[in-house]
Amino acid sequence: xxxxxxxxxxxxxxxxxxxxxxxxxxxxxxxxxxxxxxxxxxxxxxxxxxxxxxxxxxxxxxxxxxxxxxxxxxxxxxxxxxxxxxxxxxxxxxxxxxxxxxxxxxxxxxxxxxxxxxxxxxxxxxxxxxxxxxxxxxxxxxxxxxxxxxxxxxxxxxxxxxxxxxxxxxxxxxxxxxxxxxxxxxxxxxxxxxxxxxxxxxxxxxxxxxxxxxxxxxxxxxxxxxxxxxxxxxxxxxxxxxxxxxxxxxxxxxxxxxxxxxxxxxxxxxxxxxxxxxxxxxxxxxxxxxxxxxxxxxxxxxxxxxxxxxxxxxxxxxxxxxxxxxxxxxxxxxxxxxxxxxxxxxxxxxxxxxxxxxxxxxxxxxxxxxxxxxxxxxxxxxxx
Amino acid sequence: xxxxxxxxxxxxxxxxxxxxxxxxxxxxxxxxxxxxxxxxxxxxxxxxxxxxxxxxxxxxxxxxxxxxxxxxxxxxxxxxxxxxxxxxxxxxxxxxxxxxxxxxxxxxxxxxxxxxxxxxxxxxxxxxxxxxxxxxxxxxxxxxxxxxxxxxxxxxxxxxxxxxxxxxxxxxxxxxxxxxxxxxxxxxxxxxxxxxxxxxxxxxxxxxxxxxxxxxxxxxxxxxxxxxxxxxxxxxxxxxxxxxxxxxxxxxxxxxxxxxxxxxxxxxxxxxxxxxxxxxxxxxxxxxxxxxxxxxxxxxxxxxxxxxxxxxxxxxxxxxxxxxxxxxxxxxxxxxxxxxxxxxxxxxxxxxxxxxxxxxxxxxxxx
Numbered sequence: 001x002x003x004x005x006x007x008x009x010x011x012x013x014x015x016x017x018x019x020x021x022x023x024x025x026x027x028x029x030x031x032x033x034x035x036x037x038x039x040x041x042x043x044x045x046x047x048x049x050x051x052x053x054x055x056x057x058x059x060x061x062x063x064x065x066x067x068x069x070x071x072x073x074x075x076x077x078x079x080x081x082x083x084x085x086x087x088x089x090x091x092x093x094x095x096x097x098x099x100x101x102x103x104x105x106x107x108x109x110x111x112x113x114x115x116x117x118x119x120x121x122x123x124x125x126x127x128x129x130x131x132x133x134x135x136x137x138x139x140x141x142x143x144x145x146x147x148x149x150x151x152x153x154x155x156x157x158x159x160x161x162x163x164x165x166x167x168x169x170x171x172x173x174x175x176x177x178x179x180x181x182x183x184x185x186x187x188x189x190x191x192x193x194x195x196x197x198x199x200x201x202x203x204x205x206x207x208x209x210x211x212x213x214x215x216x217x218x219x220x221x222x223x224x225x226x227x228x229x230x231x232x233x234x235x236x237x238x239x240x241x242x243x244x245x246x247x248x249x250x251x252x253x254x255x256x257x258x259x260x261x262x263x264x265x266x267x268x269x270x271x272x273x274x275x276x277x278x279x280x281x282x283x284x285x286x287x288x289x290x291x292x293x294x295x296x297x298x299x300x301x302x303x304x305x306x307x308x309x310x311x312x313x314x315x316x317x318x319x320x321x322x323x324x325x326x327x328x329x330x331x332x333x334x335x336x337x338x339x340x341x342x343x344x345x346x347x348x349x350x351x352x353x354x355x356x357x358x359x360x361x362x363x364x365x366x367x368x369x370x371x372x373x374x375x376x377x378x379x380x381x382x383x384x
Numbered sequence: 385x386x387x388x389x390x391x392x393x394x395x396x397x398x399x400x401x402x403x404x405x406x407x408x409x410x411x412x413x414x415x416x417x418x419x420x421x422x423x424x425x426x427x428x429x430x431x432x433x434x435x436x437x438x439x440x441x442x443x444x445x446x447x448x449x450x451x452x453x454x455x456x457x458x459x460x461x462x463x464x465x466x467x468x469x470x471x472x473x474x475x476x477x478x479x480x481x482x483x484x485x486x487x488x489x490x491x492x493x494x495x496x497x498x499x500x501x502x503x504x505x506x507x508x509x510x511x512x513x514x515x516x517x518x519x520x521x522x523x524x525x526x527x528x529x530x531x532x533x534x535x536x537x538x539x540x541x542x543x544x545x546x547x548x549x550x551x552x553x554x555x556x557x558x559x560x561x562x563x564x565x566x567x568x569x570x571x572x573x574x575x576x577x578x579x580x581x582x583x584x585x586x587x588x589x590x591x592x593x594x595x596x597x598x599x600x601x602x603x604x605x606x607x608x609x610x611x612x613x614x615x616x617x618x619x620x621x622x623x624x625x626x627x628x629x630x631x632x633x634x635x636x637x638x639x640x641x642x643x644x645x646x647x648x649x650x651x652x653x654x655x656x657x658x659x660x661x662x663x664x665x666x667x668x669x670x671x672x673x674x675x676x677x678x679x680x681x682x683x684x685x686x687x688x689x690x691x692x693x694x695x696x697x698x699x700x701x702x703x704x705x706x707x708x709x710x711x712x713x714x715x716x717x718x719x720x721x722x723x724x725x726x727x728x729x730x731x732x733x734x735x736x737x738x739x740x741x742x743x744x745x746x747x748x749x750x751x
Contacts, residue, residue, distance in 0.1 A: 309507030312460050316417070316508075332463065382506045 007319045007368045011205075011357030012154060012182060012297055017248075018207035018358075024251045025209075028244045036243050037230065050243040053250035060257045061199075061216055062190035069215040069233040070246045074181045075105035077200035077215035078148075080237065081177045082109040084223040085146050085198070086118055089175065093143040097121045097136065099160075100340040101129045102150055106179055107336075110148075119143075128289050129153060129341050133164045137172075146175045151183035155337040155353050156287055157297030159187065166195030175221065181205055185256035186264065186294045197221050203245060206252040207358070212245030263358060267295035270356055270365055274298060277369040281376055287338070287351070296356045301338070305379055307349030308332060313375045319368060322353040388413040392512035392558060393505055395497055396420050396451070396459070398444025401516030403451040403580040404573045405560040409514055410455050412560075417510065418452035418459035420445050421501065423468040423492070424591045447580050454578075462504060464496055471495045473591065477605050480597070480632040481612065483655035484731030487545070487700070488589055494548025494681070502553055512556055517542045520562030521554065522741055527684040530554045532742040537565035544697055547735045547745025548681050598633060608632070615660035617644060620653075620669045628662045631655050636751075637670060637727030651727070654751070671724040672751050677734045678716045680746035686711075689744060695737040696721065698728055698748065704737050716749065 017025070034042035036050045051065070058065040071077045086096060098110055100122045110120045121139050125131045131149060140147075147169050151162045162178055169176035177198045180189065184201050191199065197218045204210035217223060217236070229238030256263070278284055278300055287299040302310065311323055311332065323332050334348035343351070354368075392414045396402040409416045422445070445461055452459035472492045479486035502513055518535030519542050529551065535541040549557065561569060573581035588595045602609045612630035619625050626644045628634065633641075638652045644664065653670035654663040682689065690711055695704035696719055707721045719734060728751045735745040 306504070306507045308460075308462055309504060312417075312458075312508055315458060315460075378509060379507050382509060383503075 005318050007317075007364055007371065009354045009356060009360065009364070009368060010320045010322045011360070012353065012355030013322055014204050014210065015207055015357040016359065017209065018252055018255050020251050020255055021208050021248045024247055025244060028247070036241050037232065046243050049247050050241055053243070053246040056250045057214060057253050060189075060253050062192040063216060064219060066234060067191070067216055067219055069217055069237055070241055070249075071200075071213045071215050071233075071237060072211055072242075073204075073213035074103075074179065074200040074202035075213075076237075077202075077213045078103065078105040078177075078179055079109050080223070080226050081198040081200060081215055081217070082106060082146065082148055083113060084226055084236070085175050085177065085221070086113050087116075087224040088222040089145040093145040094118045095121070095141055095143040095145065097123065097139050097144060097147040099123045099125060099129075099131050099149055101125065101153055101155075101337045102148065103154060103179055103181070104336075106148055106150070124340070127341065128291055129156060129158055129337065130291055131160055131165065133161060133168055136165055137168050140168075140172050140174065144172070144174050146177065148177040148179070150179040150181075151187060152180075152294050152297070153337060154182045154297070155335055156299045156341075157182075157293040157295075159183070159292040159294060162196070163194060168195075170195030182294065182297065184253070185260065186267075186296060188260065191216055191218070201249075201253075203249045203252065206249070206256060208248040208252040209245060212242055212249045214249065259358075264295065267356055270360060270362065271295040271298060273362055274354065274365045274369065277365070278372075281369075281373055282380060283376065287341075298354045299338075299351060300354070301343065301347050301351040302376060303347065303350075305350040305376065306383060307334075307346070307351065309379055309383075310350055310352075310375065313379065314372070317371050317375065319371055322355065323349070323351065389415050390512060391415045391417065391510045392514050393417045393419050393501070393508070393510050394514045394516075395501060396448040397516070397586075398447035398580065399516070399583045399586065400573050400578070400580045401518075401561060401569060403448065403516075403578055404569050404576075405514055405516040406451060406457070407455060407572075407576060407578070408560040409558070410457060414512075416455070416457045417508075418448055418455075418457055419501070420448045420459070420461050421464045421468075421496065422461055423496065424465055424473070447583070450579055462501075464500060467500050468492070468496055468591075477601065477608055479731045480601060481608050482731075483631040483634075483657040485635040485729045486731045487733055488591075490545050490548060490733050493545055498549050498553045498557070502556060505556075512558055513553075514558040514560055516561055517546060517559055518561055518564075518566070519543045519546055519559050521557060521559055524684050524688070524738065524741060524743060527688055529684045531683045531738070533562065534740045535559075535561070536563050537567075540566045543737075543740075543742050544700055544733070544735050547733060547742050549683075550681060551683055554683065601632060613660060615662065617642070617662050617664050619646075619650075620663075620665040625664070631657060631660060631662060634662050636729040653727075655730075667726060670727050672728050673721045673724050674718065675728050675734070675751040676712060676716050676718050676749045677746035678749045680715075680717060680744060682744040684738075684743045688738070689736065690717075694743070695739075697735045697737065698725060699732050704735070709736060717746065 032042055034046045036046035054065045054068045057068050096118055114120050123131050149160050149165055152159050166176045175197045176195050178196050180199050181202045199216040201214040203212035225236050227238045232241055283303045285301050334345045338348040338351055394406040396418045406418055449459045472488050475491050476486050476488045518537055518540040520533035521530055522533035524531040532543050532546045534543040592600045612632055615628050616624045617626040617628050634652050636652055650664050651667055651670050653665050696707040697704035705721055707719050710718050712718050730748050732748050733745055734748050736743050
């Protein structure tokens with residue numbers, strides 16, 4: 001548990017290990033360690049753990065175990081899927097499509113590809129950042145080889161119509177990658193009959209440790225490798241596997257699958273509850289308009305308020321929420337997602353991403369709203 | 385303890401001075417918050433990112449963060465680079481363009497470290513600001529006002545660069561190092577096993593870490609440099625004795641880099657922006673007693689300043705000398721030294737002392 005004085009509403013950045021995951025890891029701590037690629041009995045035991053994790057994740061995603069590749073996280077999975085696919089298909093075309101509000105691990109992959117001779121179309125989406133399937137269809141050319149869209153935006157919680165977009169890609173014969181980091185546990189996913197060719201998941205958003213992720217890669221889809229060495233992970237991702245990470249992630253994925261309905265119900269209730277309270281705060285706008293959003297993520301902004309001061313005061317009260325991307329020096333850069341939606345720099349700076357996890361409660365939400373109200377009121381007063 | 389629980393922000397550069405200042409404040413019972421201001425990036429200034437600089441690099445920010453973590457206090461990085469560029473760097477460039485020699489550290493102290501940061505403190509609900517300067521906050525007895533006293537360590541004293549702090553801002557200021565010598569600071573830091581105990585001294589202008597301001601101007605503001613025409617060097621007899629490379633390359637008192645072979649030691653003694661002329665002559669030609677000062681800040685009422693005998697310091701490494709100050713206009717005062725001083729330089733700060741305390745200051749305008 002966290003310190004009781006902390007209000008933690010930043011679960012979309014990182015969340016506590018699930019009790020099931022802790023149990024799985026503590027069993028491992030007392031076991032003998034060996035490399036899953038080794039030929040001896042001990043190695044085979046590790047390999048069996050890895051295989052069990054792979055099979056269990058494949059069952060949940062409705063795919064074959066051989067289509068599940070373990071990576072160090074979603075950043076690596078996104079990099080590998082996008083850059084590996086583009087390079088493998090270079091002879092077929094040089095055009096790629098994505099969206100301006102994607103995660104940096106997706107956007108930066110595309111920027112690197114641009115330097116290597118690919119052309120990228122960055123769809124802007126509508127005023128909420130939603131990608132219109134018809135706009136996507138219209139942007140496809142004979143030279144298009146790949147499209148990447150996130151299932152749920154990590155800052156606004158907006159859900160993109162992934163199945164529809166993927167179906168268009170399949171019809172047009174182009175590869176489709178999906179960053180599903182913020183969607184898993186909130187949206188059921190079945191790979192078998194979808195148009196999705198590859199999909200990335202991350203451990204530490206789900207109650208497993210950081211340092212483990214999954215790339216689903218549909219069988220037969222060519223990909224250029226990005227790491228070189230052994231033939232692990234279908235000869236796509238070299239390096240000794242993190243088999244305890246894989247086992248932990250499989251455990252977390254099982255938990256979220258069996259608890260999807262009950263957790264969704266809880267998040268919807270909490271989301272309604274928090275929105276009702278936030279509405280009464282001065283200067284606030286809730287960045288959620290009509291469309292489909294995941295109930296666990298809520299973005300809101302304060303007009304004419306110093307965002308830097310807001311975050312420092314929240315932290316001084318032991319309240320953990322998120323702004324856009326923190327830059328390496330720890331100072332805040334305005335969110336690229338909100339600026340892409342047309343927010344000016346000041347409004348983007350004065351924006352909170354509130355994200356709930358399985359530990360969140362009405363009580364914590366009430367405390368948060370009370371503290372936030374005091375802080376915002378006081379900043380508006382002091383800066384006059 | 386009177387300090388118990390009072391909130392104070394310590395401005396931290398990542399060096400030993402501000403890090404020890406943070407520690408002393410914690411020991412005194414203050415509720416301390418470490419802040420590092422990000423003032424510029426290499427993208428704005430050029431130069432080599434690997435070149436050791438004493439502020440604003442990732443290492444320095446990480447040092448400040450680590451010191452705060454070991455003290456158990458929060459640390460925040462505030463991005464003040466827009467204000468810094470708009471105020472400090474713009475002033476730096478326009479002063480050189482006008483043939484003057486700016487002191488950007490003073491503008492930064494006045495407008496960023498105090499004025500802009502205190503505005504931020506208002507938003508944070510924090511009353512006090514502390515820095516690791518070697519200076520003291522002392523009461524001016526005759527007026528009862530707070531003034532800036534010289535630091536105990538004469539070699540490190542920084543009172544000169546603090547003249548621009550507005551009186552109401554000085555009320556909110558703390559200087560935890562004022563009674564310590566640099567040696568004592570390093571000793572205490574080493575004793576507390578602080579990672580910053582051995583950090584090097586910063587001597588250069590932070591955003592010109594290679595100390596080459598001409599390189600900075602020509603890389604970052606080529607439009608200013610290209611628009612600065614060559615002109616004439618004129619000696620004290622009014623004779624043209626050579627061609628200069630644009631007035632921004634020169635500063636009053638400069639001897640090196642003039643490219644003039646006259647057989648004598650020759651100094652810049654005046655830069656005339658109107659005629660684009662650099663006047664040169666002997667060291668004695670550059671001496672003067674009278675000059676004017678504008679953009680003044682007063683820490684005590686004017687009655688204690690005008691037509692009183694004060695000591696005036698005209699650059700960082702100058703020993704303050706007796707002078708009288710009188711008002712010329714709302715915006716400008718005249719200073720008359722008792723004896724002539726060498727190289728009184730427009731753009732530099734003139735700082736007015738009562739004994740060891742700064743009571744006001746301004747920017748040297750004309751000599």
